[in-house]
Amino acid sequence: MTTRPLIGITMGDPASIGPEIVAKALSNPEIYALCRPLLIGDGQVMVRAFASTGVRLALNPVARPAEGQYVHGTIDLVDLRNVDVATLEWGKVQAQAGRASFEYIQRSIDLAMAGEIDAVATSPINKEALKAAQIDFIGHTEIFGALTGSPDPLTMFETRGLRIFFLTRHVSLAQACRMVTRERVLDYIRRCTEALQQLGVERPRLAVAGLNPHGGEHGLFGDEEVREIEPAIAQARAEGYDASGPHPADSVFWHASRGRFDAVLSLYHDQGHIAAKMYDFERTISITAGLPFLRASVDHGTAFDIAGTGQASAVSMEEAIRVAAKYAAAFRRRR
Template sequence: MHNRPLIGITMGDPASIGPEIVAKSLANPELYALCRPLVIGDARVMARAFATTGVNLAVRMVASPAEGRYEHGTIDLIDLHNVDVDTLAWGRVQAQAGRAAFDYIVRSIELAKAGAIDAVTTAPINKEALKAAGIDFIGHTEIYGDLTGTEDPLTLFETKGLRIFFLTRHVSLAQACRMITRARTLDYLRRCSRALEQLGVSKPRLAVAALNPHAGEHGLFGDEEVRELEPAIADARAEGIDASGPHPADSVFWHAARGRFDAVLSLYHDQGHIAAKMYDFERTVSITAGLPFLRTSVDHGTAFDIAGTGQASAVSMEEAIRVAARYAASFRRSR
């Protein structure tokens, strides 16, 4: 069964639901049929997560991925031993938790760049905890981009076959509108097409969502479509990219979900987030494209309000691992 991809799973913020949803996910034997999961975290935190969730698994501590056995019933874990569990409080912003979460990410990058793991799946981290630890990043995507030397990584959401890219992410809506330019849109269409090919999508069909109601009605409700988006799409098509639009945002995601397009390029954060999460909140998975390796993640936060209660759903975590396993081979062949 060594043809199963080896997925490195970071524990996330140890004071969050991260360790709990990792524990719950790896209690599911179906995941072991798809991949070889390797947790990167802290063994004492994992033991605490077992206690709150009622998961009954053994932990095998390994120094390297090659030492793992990857059999259901036992979690193979690289223990960074970087948390004082006696002082770690569930559900609170803490510097030691932010530092530990960052350390797990760094180790996952080292292993992935060395080819020791086939892909990475991440549990949630907390921006305030990172800041408390003196770590100057606002999130996973920025950390993975900076530490791998990847400029402006792409974010791709996937849920039940619906795929959504984002032209802009964590900026104000006003700033996002200013960033919708012909040059940026063309650059993203090129990179989005390439990212889909890396995931095994042959001749990808890309739709561009419109910004204004009814795609602007030829300039009646705003001219961004006519001035920036339509020329960019024409440029992309001239290069052989199967791009179309701009399509009204109130219908393009529905068409994509029904198979008309392989992915939609959303123009701003909430435009794509709302579509994906209304379609299936728990099964929405975030993929970071453009890195030297494949990375997937849950698309929810640290849920400090329920951390330590065992209530957190592991559906998104399980789905993120499944997506990593499904795409790992295609991504590896494309490198």
């Protein structure tokens, strides 16, 4: 019998919907059929989340992952006890919440690097709360990259089989256009292909999206395709990579969703985000590739406006855990 992968789940910002969506996700017995979920967070915050959501589960505090029971009805918890629930307010930016969410990530990285968990699934954190705690990172990807010594990790979205990589992410649109260079596109084709192989795709077919309308129409609407993207793809193909394009961005994601390509390289943040989220908003999952271990995450924010009300949907959290479990074994084999 194949051992279910052990997935470390970070609780996220304790003032956010994170604890609530974790509680709801781990009340689903299907999750336990797929993996052994281990929560990294704060027990008192989870008790509060049980009250707001109506979820009835037991907590089993453990010092190490090997001590967990991993049976439905009980949440195995590495309890950092790093939140003062008497002063924690739902739905507000707070330094203690930013610090706590960072410490959950740190512990998940420590456990993954030590081989005690197979993959990590993360709940949402808040950039302002990190700043209030004087933590000099703007998000999960940057934290995971820095703390694992992984320069420029890749972000890949997956939703119902559609996979999207991003050449640029949190920069202005003007800067993103300047970053579309022959060298960068070629580097990303190589690394995206390797990332897909780590996830078990044997011969990845990677489509590169165009930057300009209709892929530039051979220079009529901008020359980035002719000057930068096409030479990069030609070089990649000469090296044996199955890369194609540049494909017009208004159709390439549709073709990929129908199985023509294994993934699309989006050239800037919103180009790929809009495609994925229009396809299935709740099931769009972010995977960080280029790390020593697999990390999957919800692709939504902390939703402070509904935190503590029990209204937040756990679909994305469940899907993040499913994706982490789905790819964990293939990722281990490839390492």
